[in-house]
Every structure is written in C-alpha cells, then in structure tokens.
Amino acid sequence: MTVSSVHALTTTLLSAARRPGPARASPAHAAQLHARLLVSARLAHPLHLTQLVSLYADAGLPDAALRAFHAHHLTAANLRTYTALISRLACPQPVLAFSLFARQLLPSPRRALRPNPHVISAVLAACASLPTIHGRQVHACAAKTVSLADVFVYTGLVHLYAKGGDMASSTRVFDEMPHRSVASWNALLVGYARNGMYLEALRMFRELAAQGRNVPLDQVSMSSALSACTGASAVNFGRQVHACIVKVGLDGNAVCVTNALLDMYTKCGCSQEASVLFDSVNCRDVFTWNIVILGCIHENCFERACGMFRFMVRAGVLPDDVSFTTALQASVCLAEWALGVSLHASVVKTGFLVSQGVATSLITMYSKSGRLDDARSVFDVAENHLSIMSWTAMITALQQHGQGGPAIDLFETLLEKGIMPDHITFGSVLSSCSHSGFVEKGRRYFSLMTQVYKLTPWSEHYSCMVDMFGRAGLLGEAKQFIDNMQVKPDASVLGALLAACLNCGDLELGKEVAENLFEIEPGNAGNYVLLANIYALHGRFEEAKEVRIRMVSLDARKEKGCSLVNIENVSIR
The missing domain is CATH 1.25.40.10 (Tetratricopeptide repeat domain)
Structure with a gap:
C-alpha cells in the first residue's frame, strides 16, 4: 500500500471508531488502534493523533487520552489536538484541562501555537468549575487573540461570569459585544434568574422580546423568565410571558416550558390556573407531576397529592426520588401508614433508598406513625448513604419518642464519623438534653455549636437551654x-x-x-x-x-x- 492509502485507511478507521451507535469502538478497540498507529509510526501525523485522543476521550478514558498525548507525541500536536483533549478533560478534570491550556497555549514569544476561538471555548467549559481567577485569565487571553465579533467565545464568557455569581462582569462582557445571538441573551437572563436578581431578569426578558424577529425567543428564554417571575412572585408578568409562549407556539410541545409555567402558577398561589394548564397539556414528564404534587402539599391538599401520585404511576410515568419524597410527606400528614408502607416497598424495588430525601422521609413517616423500630431499620439499612438530614430525622424521632439517651448516643456517633451537624440537629439534641435532664451535656453541646462549629443560635436553641435549666430547677x-x-x-x-x-x-x-x-x-x-x-x-x-x-x-x-x-x-x- 502507498503512504497516501495507509493514511486514508487509518483516518477512516479512526473516524469509524468514533461514530456513535452499536458499532462504536470499545476501550479495547481504541487500544488496538493505538498500538497499530505506534507500529506504523502514524502518530507523527497531527490528524491521527487528534482522532486517537478524541477516541479515547469519547470511550470514557480521559487518562488514556492524556497518555496518548505524551511528550514524544507533542511534536505532532496542533491546535485541533489541544482542543480535542481540553474539551474532553473540561468536565472530568477541569484543573488538568486548564493546566494544559496554560502551559502550552497562553500567548508567549517562546510558543509556536497561538490559541484560537475553538480552544478558548473548550477551556471556558473547564473554568466554569474553577475559581473565578482562571476565567479572568482566559478572558485576558481572548481579549488579545479573539475578536469581539466572535459571538460564541464571548457568550461563553457571559455564561462563565454569571455561573460564578459575578453578574457585573457578565453584564459588562454582554454590553461590549457588537453582535449577540439568542444564546448570548439567554446566558445573561439565566444568570440573573439563578443569582436571585429577578427584576433584572424580567427587564432583560422585556428587552429580548423587543428585539422581535432579530433574536427569536426560545425555550430557555421562556423558562428563565418564568423562573424569575416565580422568584419575584410576579404572577401578572408571568401571565404575559404565558401569552408570549402561546404566540410563538411553544405551548403544549415544550415540556420544560410547561413545567416552568406550572411551577410559577403553583408557587404564586394560582392553583386554578395551574390545574387548567395541567389538564390541557399532553407532554408530561416526571417533573410535571412532581410540580403538581408539591403544589397540592403546599396548599395542604394531602389527599389530592396522594391521588395525583397514584395517577402518575397509572399513567406509566416512573416516579423519581422527589416523587417518593413528596408522596411520603403527604402520607405523614394524612396518617396514612398503609400508603407509606406501600411506598417503602416501591422505594426498595426501584432502588431509591439511597436517596437522601427519600430515606429522610421514610424515617419521618415511620416515626410519626409511632413505629420507631421501623424508622431505625430504614436508618440502619441506608446508613452509608445518609446525609445530615437523615441523621437529624433519626435523632429527632428518638427525641420525640422520649428516648433522649439513645438520641444523644446517636449524635455522638455522628460526631465520631466526622459529619457536621446543622442547626436542626443541635435543636433536637438540646431538646433531648432538656427533657432527659442532661444539663451538663446540654451546656457542652451549646458550646460546641457556638464555639467549634461557629453556628449562630436560633431562637429555638435559646428556648431549649432555658427550658433545660427550668426543668432542672436552675431558674437563676x-x-x-x-x-x-x-x-x-x-x-x-x-x-x-x-x-x-x-x-x-x-x-x-x-x-x-x-x-x-x-x-x-x-x-x-x-x-x-x-x-x-x-x-x-x-x-x-x-x-x-x-x-x-x-x-x-x-x-x-x-x-x-x-x-x-x-x-x-x-x-x-
């Protein structure tokens, strides 16, 4: 075979291996192709090195991709190779991706390769998981090498600053852009909404809507605006956004928009409008049902919440951990122990017992039903997956059943495991000390909360201490x-x-x-x-x-x- 035919065959094999589908190469296949390239000395070609790096990364082996990029291959690396490797390392290993960019691609007279918009966009994804200073360094690099007219790069910077909570810098980059796409507007709009700047988000949506056909509204724009309406309790503005959704044809066929609408109506107290909307849409996923069930619980309609959960299951929608958590909350409020037990069986069957919220709700359900042994069994089974919420729920259950000693013992176990207690945990422990007469332990735990964990006491902590002293006859x-x-x-x-x-x-x-x-x-x-x-x-x-x-x-x-x-x-x- 000629050199050109070998080159073409190698390129074809590597491209085919990266193609998605059932014929996609396995990690072993990637290793075989790597070996073949080494034997045939084809890794000296930049295209083959880039394709091999991408192949390893797509197979979920970023470390192998990095090894393929070893020092003796650096002479073959070009900007495409760096871009492929950095983009694949951005999520699993952001520090490594940024280090690779900083060592080899930051502008320097001693370096032949100069960063382009593609590699800068790739490293911006890594900077989203790193301290803000990294993003500012990339921004400085972009200002030297990339034109402000590059919408993709500067939209990434808008998103980066917004994700880090620096809305001033995000807005400044947005204002400097001579051209903006709908993604640019959405990046700033989402940033305002997620950082609690709801009025600014609504103002931004109004400006975006005024652009007309130049910048068409999409699902992200609508969902973000509705999220801001929910946070600001601006239901009238939300109704106007709903009208825009109908006007652009996003009603009924965009689940994320429907869910945002339902969330806005339920949290703003418009249950009738939420019910009409829910009945009128055909596209429902598990999040849609969860929003409606949570809305029922917020309105103290616990029987309806349980009924909606049953309807969801009958409709063939598989519940998730939020579904089980909310249904268990409703069963507790209704004292529906039988429903709680059936939900427990479903939780075990579907494997959601490892969910922190579900385990906590199960413990609370059994505790409120007077079945403390069952609550402790749930706690013991899921102990390795429990969060502070579940530990607190079990400590509270023991305290409410008059078992102050076991509650304090469990709290000591929590401290031994190095789990940091929160305000609610200390509230339950101090209440246990108060009702059980453990004055010295109460003093020690209050000091531990304020001096060691630096938690500012709430009113209930103070009242627990006063109650503890009063029960012990220490009125002075x-x-x-x-x-x-x-x-x-x-x-x-x-x-x-x-x-x-x-x-x-x-x-x-x-x-x-x-x-x-x-x-x-x-x-x-x-x-x-x-x-x-x-x-x-x-x-x-x-x-x-x-x-x-x-x-x-x-x-x-x-x-x-x-x-x-x-x-x-x-x-x-």
Missing part, C-alpha cells in the same frame, strides 16, 4: 443565660422562662416575664394560663381568677386540639 441560671444573650429574647424564650417560673414557683419573676409576654403576643392564651397557675400555686386564687378574666376579655383562646382517625382508609377529624 436560666435568667442569667437570657441576660447574656446577644439578641433580644423573643416570645419562645420568654415563654420557656415563664414555664420555668411555674416549675420553680417564682411568682415575682413570673409576673415580670408574663407582662412582657402580654405585650409581645397579647392573644396567646397559654401565657395567661401559666401566670394563673403560678398564682394558684401560691394560693392566690383571686389574682388567678383576674388573669383568666383578663384573658377572656381580650378574646385570647387556646386552640382546640384535633385528632385524626383513619377508618377503612378514610381519614376523619
């Missing part, structure tokens, strides 16, 4: 703790102190605290009842009667309790 320490608080005590903290006054029989402090509470929340009947009980404890029944008369005159009434009974799968209040 409770009062001193409140005096040393860095924030003004609210009703929950003062309420805990008033309960401590009742427990310790301190009438004078009780009267003082109660008067403060009457000013903060005059309609809370519990405070009046506590003060009346303190008076009664000291035999001062006339004063107790006066407090109750005062409570009635202010129409402060205690909320009535409500029980939920399930009879033949029907919940009755």
Whole structure:
C-alpha cells in the first residue's frame, strides 16, 4: 500500500471508531488502534493523533487520552489536538484541562501555537468549575487573540461570569459585544434568574422580546423568565410571558416550558390556573407531576397529592426520588401508614433508598406513625448513604419518642464519623438534653455549636437551654443565660422562662416575664394560663381568677386540639 492509502485507511478507521451507535469502538478497540498507529509510526501525523485522543476521550478514558498525548507525541500536536483533549478533560478534570491550556497555549514569544476561538471555548467549559481567577485569565487571553465579533467565545464568557455569581462582569462582557445571538441573551437572563436578581431578569426578558424577529425567543428564554417571575412572585408578568409562549407556539410541545409555567402558577398561589394548564397539556414528564404534587402539599391538599401520585404511576410515568419524597410527606400528614408502607416497598424495588430525601422521609413517616423500630431499620439499612438530614430525622424521632439517651448516643456517633451537624440537629439534641435532664451535656453541646462549629443560635436553641435549666430547677441560671444573650429574647424564650417560673414557683419573676409576654403576643392564651397557675400555686386564687378574666376579655383562646382517625382508609377529624 502507498503512504497516501495507509493514511486514508487509518483516518477512516479512526473516524469509524468514533461514530456513535452499536458499532462504536470499545476501550479495547481504541487500544488496538493505538498500538497499530505506534507500529506504523502514524502518530507523527497531527490528524491521527487528534482522532486517537478524541477516541479515547469519547470511550470514557480521559487518562488514556492524556497518555496518548505524551511528550514524544507533542511534536505532532496542533491546535485541533489541544482542543480535542481540553474539551474532553473540561468536565472530568477541569484543573488538568486548564493546566494544559496554560502551559502550552497562553500567548508567549517562546510558543509556536497561538490559541484560537475553538480552544478558548473548550477551556471556558473547564473554568466554569474553577475559581473565578482562571476565567479572568482566559478572558485576558481572548481579549488579545479573539475578536469581539466572535459571538460564541464571548457568550461563553457571559455564561462563565454569571455561573460564578459575578453578574457585573457578565453584564459588562454582554454590553461590549457588537453582535449577540439568542444564546448570548439567554446566558445573561439565566444568570440573573439563578443569582436571585429577578427584576433584572424580567427587564432583560422585556428587552429580548423587543428585539422581535432579530433574536427569536426560545425555550430557555421562556423558562428563565418564568423562573424569575416565580422568584419575584410576579404572577401578572408571568401571565404575559404565558401569552408570549402561546404566540410563538411553544405551548403544549415544550415540556420544560410547561413545567416552568406550572411551577410559577403553583408557587404564586394560582392553583386554578395551574390545574387548567395541567389538564390541557399532553407532554408530561416526571417533573410535571412532581410540580403538581408539591403544589397540592403546599396548599395542604394531602389527599389530592396522594391521588395525583397514584395517577402518575397509572399513567406509566416512573416516579423519581422527589416523587417518593413528596408522596411520603403527604402520607405523614394524612396518617396514612398503609400508603407509606406501600411506598417503602416501591422505594426498595426501584432502588431509591439511597436517596437522601427519600430515606429522610421514610424515617419521618415511620416515626410519626409511632413505629420507631421501623424508622431505625430504614436508618440502619441506608446508613452509608445518609446525609445530615437523615441523621437529624433519626435523632429527632428518638427525641420525640422520649428516648433522649439513645438520641444523644446517636449524635455522638455522628460526631465520631466526622459529619457536621446543622442547626436542626443541635435543636433536637438540646431538646433531648432538656427533657432527659442532661444539663451538663446540654451546656457542652451549646458550646460546641457556638464555639467549634461557629453556628449562630436560633431562637429555638435559646428556648431549649432555658427550658433545660427550668426543668432542672436552675431558674437563676436560666435568667442569667437570657441576660447574656446577644439578641433580644423573643416570645419562645420568654415563654420557656415563664414555664420555668411555674416549675420553680417564682411568682415575682413570673409576673415580670408574663407582662412582657402580654405585650409581645397579647392573644396567646397559654401565657395567661401559666401566670394563673403560678398564682394558684401560691394560693392566690383571686389574682388567678383576674388573669383568666383578663384573658377572656381580650378574646385570647387556646386552640382546640384535633385528632385524626383513619377508618377503612378514610381519614376523619
């Protein structure tokens, strides 16, 4: 065979190996072709080296692609080779991709290769996962080597800065572009929406819509605008965006747009419009159903949420972890233990027990159903995949079932494993210490939260500490703790102190605290009842009667309790 025919055959083999489909080359096939190229000395050709690097990368072997790019092949590498390797390394190994670009392609008098728009676009994808300084270096390189008229590169820079939260730089690059595509507008629009700058996003969408046919609106534009409407609770603007969607023909055939519309209507409280929209569309995926089910839960329509979950399954849509989590939340609120058990079986069958949200919801469901052993079984099975949410749910379950000791033991295990507790975890642990009388441990955990983990206490943490001191009869320490608080005590903290006054029989402090509470929340009947009980404890029944008369005159009434009974799968209040 002639040299030209060998070259053509090699190129054809490499191109065929990269072709998607059932005949696509395996990693072993890629290695065989690599060996063949080495034997025939064809790697000296830049095209063959580029194709081999791309072949390894497409087969999911970026390390092998890098080895193919070893030092003795660098003489054959051209810009296409670098672009192929950097683009394949950008996601799995962004640091390596940027290093390769910086060492070989940054402008320098000693380097023959100069970066072009293709390789800069490739390295921008890697910079999206790196600190902002890397993107700024590439931006400086682009300013020297790429014209502002290159829409693709500068759109990538707009997106890069927006993803890093630097909307000022993103806007500046956008304003400097002499020509912009719909992708350029979308990059800035998405950036505003994701960074919580909803009003700026809506202003940008209005400017984009004013471009008319010059820059046509697409699914990304509509979805981002609707996301901004949701964040800003601008339902009227959202209705206008809905009208634009109908006008450009994106209604009913773009699932992402439909989902954004449903999300906007449900979160803005327009349940009727969301229901009409859901019934009118034919393109529904699992996200569509999840949005509707979550909307039902937010409106406390738990039975409807469970019904929608059943309809989704019957429609042949496979639930995901969000679907199971929301359905389990609804079953907890309805006290539908049987439904929760059936959902647990489906979770195990579909393999979603490793999902943090699903495991947490299962633990909560069994705990609220009074089946603490089942909750612990779920926790033990999924322990290796659990997040702090699941650990907190199990600690809370133990605490709510009066098992303060096991709750504290589990918390100690969490600390031993090096898992960082959050505010809610500490709230459950401090509550366990309070109800179990572990005062010293309570002091230690509060200090651990504030001094070691640097978590600013919430009101519930302060009230737990005051309640703990009050239950232990340490009323003076409770009062001193409140005096040393860095924030003004609210009703929950003062309420805990008033309960401590009742427990310790301190009438004078009780009267003082109660008067403060009457000013903060005059309609809370519990405070009046506590003060009346303190008076009664000291035999001062006339004063107790006066407090109750005062409570009635202010129409402060205690909320009535409500029980939920399930009879033949029907919940009755």
